[in-house]
Amino acid sequence: MESLDLEVLQRAHQWLENGHRVMLATVVRTWGSSPRPPGSLLALRDDGHALGSVSGGCIEDDLIDRLLNKDGFPLQPQLVSYGVGAEQARRFGLPCGGTMELVLEPLAAANELTDLLNALRAGKLVQRSLNIKTGERKLEPTHPEQGLVFDGTTLISVFGPRYRLLLIGAGQLSQQLARMAVALDFAVTVCDPREEYADEWNEPGTTLTREMPDDVVLAMKPDARMAVIALTHDPKLDDLALMEALQSPAFYVAALGSRRNNETRRARLLEFGVSEEQAATLRGPAGIYIGSRTPAEIAVSIAAELVAMKNGVAGDKVLNVAQAKAALEVAADTLSACAK
Structure with missing residues (x-):
C-alpha cells in the first residue's frame, strides 16, 4: 500500500465522522497500459469532493458526474468498467481496446474504516475482504507476498507496509x-x-x-x-x-x-x-x-x-x-x- 492511499483512507474517515457519505473506488483489474495500478484508491464525498487517483483525471471526473448527476450515491458495492471500446478508451485516456475495472464501495459510517486505520497506525500488514454482493467486510492479518485479489465477487485488498x-x-x-x-x-x-x-x-x-x-x-x-x-x-x-x-x-x-x-x-x-x-x-x-x-x-x-x-x-x-x-x-x- 502506498502512503498516499493511507491519506485517502484517513480523509475518508474524517468525512464520515463529519456526517458525509463516502464512495471508495478501488482499481481491481487493468488490461493494456493503465495510468494507475490495481489497488489504487479514490475517495469521493457525497458532494463531489475527491481525494486519491485511479487515472489521469478523466475517470475521476466521470465518477463525480455519476455521483452528482446520473446514478446518485450507490447503495451497494458495484463493479464498473472503462475503456471497453475504442471511443471510450480515447475519452478516458486509455489505450485503444484497453480496459480498467473498479469496485465502487459506499461507506456511510466512520466505524467501517476505524479498525483498518487503527491497524495501519500500529504498523500492521492486513488484508481487507469485501463481498460486493452482500457488502460484508472482514479484516485479517496477512503476509507481504499477498497481493490484491478479485474474483468477480470478493475483493481482497492489502494495506500496510510490505x-x-x-x-x-x-x-x-x-x-x-x-x-x-x-x-x-x-x-x-x-x-x-x-x-x-x-x-x-x-x-x-x-x-x-x-x-x-x-x-x-x-x-x-x-x-x-x-x-x-x-x-x-x-x-x-x-x-x-x-x-x-x-x-x-x-x-x-x-x-x-x-x-x-x-x-x-x-x-x-x-x-x-x-x-x-x-x-x-x-x-x-x-x-x-x-x-x-x-x-x-x-x-x-x-x-x-x-x-x-x-x-x-x-x-x-x-x-x-x-x-x-x-x-x-x-x-x-x-x-x-x-x-x-
Whole structure:
C-alpha cells in the first residue's frame, strides 16, 4: 500500500465522522497500459469532493458526474468498467481496446474504516475482504507476498507496509531519509544507542530503539523485503550492523562515507566473518550520484537507490556515487591530458 492511499483512507474517515457519505473506488483489474495500478484508491464525498487517483483525471471526473448527476450515491458495492471500446478508451485516456475495472464501495459510517486505520497506525500488514454482493467486510492479518485479489465477487485488498528499513543513527540525515521512506511506505526503525542523538528523535511514523545495532539487526531477522543503511560515520556502530546485515537476505545494505572510507570498511568487515562476495554487495557510498551536498539532497540520492533496488533494478544498472565520481575523475584526467 502506498502512503498516499493511507491519506485517502484517513480523509475518508474524517468525512464520515463529519456526517458525509463516502464512495471508495478501488482499481481491481487493468488490461493494456493503465495510468494507475490495481489497488489504487479514490475517495469521493457525497458532494463531489475527491481525494486519491485511479487515472489521469478523466475517470475521476466521470465518477463525480455519476455521483452528482446520473446514478446518485450507490447503495451497494458495484463493479464498473472503462475503456471497453475504442471511443471510450480515447475519452478516458486509455489505450485503444484497453480496459480498467473498479469496485465502487459506499461507506456511510466512520466505524467501517476505524479498525483498518487503527491497524495501519500500529504498523500492521492486513488484508481487507469485501463481498460486493452482500457488502460484508472482514479484516485479517496477512503476509507481504499477498497481493490484491478479485474474483468477480470478493475483493481482497492489502494495506500496510510490505517493506522494512533499518537506519543506523538518529542524526539529521536520518531524519530526512526517514520522512521519505515513510512516504514510500516503508516501516522505518531507527537505531541509535547514543543519548545525545536518540533523545532528540521525534519523527512520526518511525520506531526508535537504543539497543546495539548488531542486536537490532539479529532481532529483526532481515529478509528479502528489508534494507539496512548505516549513517553514523562511527565504525563502532555502523560496522556492527553491517556485518550482520551483509550475511542476511536483506535486499539493500548501504553505508554513508567516502569511497576510501568504504573500501577500508569492507576490509574491516572481512575480519569479522563477512565473505568477499558479501562485502562486495555493500552499497557504499550509499546513493546514486546527483551532486548532492545537503542532508536533504543526500537523502534523495539514497532514497532513489533504495527504491531502484526494491523495484528489482540490477545493482550494476544503478550509477552509484562511487562509480560516478570515478568516471568524473577519469574524464577530468582525460581533459587535462588533452589540454597539455
